[in-house]
Each structure stands twice: as C-alpha cells, then as structure tokens.
Amino acid sequence: MADSLLSYIALAMILFSIGFLGIISRKNIFIVYMSIELMFNAVNLIFIALGRYNESMQPQVIALIIIAIAAAEAAVFLSLIVVLYRRKKSLNSDIFTVLSQKDAAHE
C-alpha cells in the first residue's frame, strides 16, 4: 500500500510540476489556464490518495468542493479571457501590463 501511495504522490507531483512549467513557460492565456487546472487536479489527486490511505472521507469531501469551485472559477476565468481578448485582440499573456509600473521604473 505504501508503494502505491508513493506512486500516487509522485504522479501528483509530476502533474503539478508540468502545470507550473506551463504557467511560467507558455504565453497563451488558454494554455496558462489549462496548466492551472492541471495543478488543481494534481492537488486533488493528493487529497484523494491520502484520504484513501488514511481511510478518511474528509479529504474526498474537500476534493469534491475543489472540483465544484474550480468549475465556477472556470466560468469566471473564461469570461475574463474573453474580455481581455476583446481589449487587445490577442491571447499573449505578456502584453497585459496595464497595472505594472514597468514604464515608470525604467525612466
């Protein structure tokens, strides 16, 4: 049982790392969003694996809540992406720098 827990955790860590790499290396907002979802699910996987391991239902409940909230969040995120796209006609995440002080800092 311990070996299989380790492999679950290892899988979750690999998924999380892939997700994170996606966030920092890709520019397309959709792919960034997908990477975030991937990280969510990696965390969910850890919750469920540990719940099974400890024979407890609580982590599974939390996992379900995360799935529900992630669904709601997906709606907000997708609508935000639409708005952003309308503004700049682009999905490149690097061009959204309105809130930064980059211009001021390099004067």
Next chain:
Amino acid sequence: MSNFLLAFIVLVPFVSATILGIMYLYSIKISKVPNFVFTLFGLSAPIISFAVGFSFFLKMIVNDEIILYKAYRWLSVDAYDIDMGFMADQLSIFMVLFITFVGGLIHIYATGYMKDDEGYGKFFFYFNLFLGSMLLLVLADSPIIMFIGWEGVGVCSYFLISYYYEDSENVKAGNKAFIANRVGDLGFIIAMVTMFYYAGANGLDYINLEAGLVNLPIDLLTFIGLALFVGAIGKSAQIPLYVWLPDAMAGPTPVSALIHAATMVTAGVYMVARFHFLYDMIPNVGLFIAYIGAFSALFAAIIATKQTDIKKILAYSTMSQLGYMFIAVGLGAYSVGIFHVFTHAFFKALLFMGAGAVIVALHHEQNIFKMGGMKDKTPLVFYTMLIATLAITGIPPFAGFFSKDEILLTAFSSEHYLLWGIGVVTAILTAYYMFRMIFIVFFGQNYKKERTIHFVPNSMLMPLVVLAIGAVLAGFIGIPEVLGGHNLVGEWLSNWHLDSLHVTHKTEILLMGGNILAAFIGIFIAYKKFYMYDMKDVAEPQGIIWNKFYIDEIYDRFIIQRTKALSIFISYKIDVNIIDKIVMGLSNSFIKSGHFVARMQNANTRFYAFTMLLGISVISTYLIIVMR
C-alpha cells in the same frame, strides 16, 4: 522704586529705531514720509535717554548707591539663569551721560549733513540702533548682556560704514570692520566661557563673577584677562587689529564722529575698566595692555603725519588717543583712562564734525592739499576746530590737557619710563600732525581759485559750538590737586583707582610743564613746515609711512591670501573630491539599487510565478531540512 526707568535708557533708542525702520519701509514702499518726522523720532531718542540718565546721575550723587534692575529672565539653561539685567554704577552712568550727550549732538549734526540723502530715515534707524546697542553695552549687568550690545555696535558699524553701498570700496571697508571685530569677539567669547565655567557658579553678573574669580589660579586669570583684551583690541582698534579703523572713514562723516567719539571704539576701554576686578589681580597683563596701547599710540601718530585725507588723519589720531587710554587702564588708573575717554569724546566729535563741515563746504573734497584758505570761508568751523585741536594737543586749559597730563603722570609714577617716553613722543607727534592739518586746511595758499563754497546749514554748526564749549570746559571737572583743583572724575570713579601716585608735587608740575613744552615743540615744527603752505609744492606722497608701513599689504599677503588659499583648497579639493563623492556616491548607490530592484517588477506574470516558485522552494527546503 523707579529703578525700572533704567531699562528705558536702553529701550527708548531701540523702540525709536524700530519705529524709524518701519516708517522708512513705509516711506519707500507706499508713500513718502517727510524728513521732519524722521528727525523728530531720531532726535528724541538720545534726548530722552540723556534726561533719564541724568536723573539717575542726580540720584546717585545723593545716595551713592549702585542701581540694579532685572527686567526679566532671558534664558534659563541648566544651572545658568541669565537675566536681562541693567546696572548703573558710577562708571556706567558716567559713560551713559556723555554717550547720550555727544551722541545727541552728532544726531543733530547728522540732520544737517544727511539732509539731501535718499536714505535719511534709514540713516537715523541705524543711528538710533547704534546708540541703543552702545547703551546696552554700557548698562549691562553681566558680560552676556554686554555682549549683545557689543555685537549690536559691531553690526551697526558695518551698516553705517558701508552706508553708501553703491561703491564696492565702501562695502569692503564695512566688511573689513566687521571681520576685524569678529576676531576680537572670538577672544571675548573665549574669555566669557572660561569665566562662566570656572567662576559662574553663583550667577553670571559682574558682582558674582567678581566673587568667583578671586579664588582662581593666576594662570587662569591671566588667560581670561588676555582673551578679554583681544576683544578690546578689536573694538578699540589697537595693534594688531586696528586696520579697520582708517577704512571706516568710508561712511558718512557723522558716522565717523559717532564711531570715534561717543561709541564703539571706547567700548574696549570701558570693558577693561568694567573688569577692573579681574585686571587688578593680574598687573602683568595690565602692563601688557599698557604697552600695546603705547605702541599703538606711537604707531598711529607716525602714520598720521603723512596722511593726506582729512578723515584718515583724524582716524589715526583716534587710534593714537585710544592708545593713551589703554596706557592708563593698563596701569590700573581706570578713572584716568575713562576721563580721557570723556574729554576725547568732546574734542574728537568736534574735529570730525568740523572736518565734515569743511568737506561739505568743498563739495565732498577730502584731500587736505586740495583745501587751503578755509579760515576766511568758514570762520566758525575754523575757530571751533582750532579749540578741538588745542584740546587734543594738550594745551591748557583745554580739555585734553588735563586728561592727557594725568595719563602721562600715571605712566611716569608707575616707573615704566618707556611708556612715559612713548607717551611724550606721541604727544609731540600729535601736536605736529594736528597742526599740520589745521595749517594746510585753513591757511594753505595757492589753492584752486575757481571754487564755490557750498552752504553749511546751521544744524551742522550749532553742535560745533556746543562741543567747542564742552572741549574747553570738559577738562575742568578733573583738575589735579596740584593746581589747587578738585579732581571730580577721580572722586566719582573712586572705585576705579588702583593706587595713589608716588610722585611729589614738584615732579608733577615739572611733568606738566614738559607736556606743554612737548605740545609746543610739535606745533612749532608744524608751523615751520606748513604755515601758509604753498599748495603748488605738493609732491605725490610716497614712502613707507604714507603706505602705513605696508601693514595692510602684509596682512593681505600673509593672512588674507593664506585664508583664501585654504578656502579654495577646501571648496575645490576637499569638498569636490571627498565630501561630494561620499554624499553623491551614497545617493547614487540608492538610485542604482532602486533600479535593480525595480527590474524585478517587469510586468511579466510568468516571471512573477517563477519567483514565487523559487521563494516557495527556498522556504520548503528550509522547513524540511532545518525545522524537522
């Protein structure tokens, strides 16, 4: 008691100065104020001060007491409480009387002299401020309050010397006076601080200081005495800080009269007399003071014999007479020194005002070799100036004779015959240069014929007459006993007399005769050389004496240029290369590090995420490895 009136002697000139200053500003900014309003305020101040001072004088004749009045607590620092206190004793009230009297006459004279000047109100503002500062200096009950007056006098002299500020030479002269005085002030401050540190435990006024100084070791007292005297040298223009006095002639003539006669230069003599309790304990320093005075007297007299500017001659004669005063106070005969201050105030004010009248009459010509023949043109000025000259020369019965004779007598009886010898030689020189001036200005022949004489107003002539009467009579209050008189000054200032004289009446008479002889020798030489002088003979002045022994040049070469070089070195080398580097380097490094940190905020979300990951990794590693 009406002791509070004492403060009014000082307060009235200050208040009047404030009013005059405001009115002058109003006059130049908004609408013109007529001159007689300025005159009214300007003249009332010395008159009121004189009246109040005189009432105190009368009261002190009756009661023979020291009047103290503390107006308010000015400062309270730790254990030191400094009161704005005034003290009238015999010495200070004596000073107040002739300062306000002679000062008042100079004010009246100034109304005539400055009549057409643009800054009439400003002039009287300075004048009243000057008078008030001098009175504060004299009436103060502690060295600190005295120092306020001392500095006030210094700053007013600066204002007044550079009064015609359009000419940069005048501004330079004002600066010179101010800076030379600052050197002296440093000595005063050092002495004051030392005194307060060692003797100020019970209070800082003269009475407590006197009690505190008694127990101090002689070395410390010598140090304090010398440092104080440095202050006196600066104010009273003795060697080596005298250089400002001749240049102070750049100011209007009433200013010269006020600085040289009633105020400012007498402050040093007054200070030594005021600290007589200190100088009584250190006769060696007193002797030093006397020698400085003697050499200053001789030195100035020698320079005066070659000057061609009428005001400069008088300036050097002032320095010379101040030297006499320092001989007296240095030898412990304070009352004698103060007596000479008193008589000097009359005849020197008269000489300056007479010179001013001649200068006005000749359209501001100051070179005596361009004057000549003024006896018939301005007879009143001639006779009054002749009286003053006889007084300064020391011909009886004029004022200067009695005081100068007493100083030389003191020098002789002190058995420092060198002092006496210098005094006598200076007396001969004094007679010579004064009569040289008189003969050239009033009897000189072959002057330029085509000149017009400018009208001299009565307000300028009236004070001359009053002062001439003073110059004749002032000496009679101090007739020595040997002539069957009664030395009122000596009696009045009896606390300021070190010891009685050790000479017989016979010697005294002989010395007196010697002094008169010395004066006549000087007059005779001047008569031989300059009576009915032919102005065509005038050669271009030259030689070491005319160049004032090159002292100004020596100071310039060795002190001023060195200071300048040091300043340049500091400002262009140390400041630029070290101070600026440190300060600017510090601020630049902040800017640079700021830019570096700002680069982190590059608006790149992915970079932020990466940094976050890095942070989390570091913290997790720490938690795993260290906190387990």
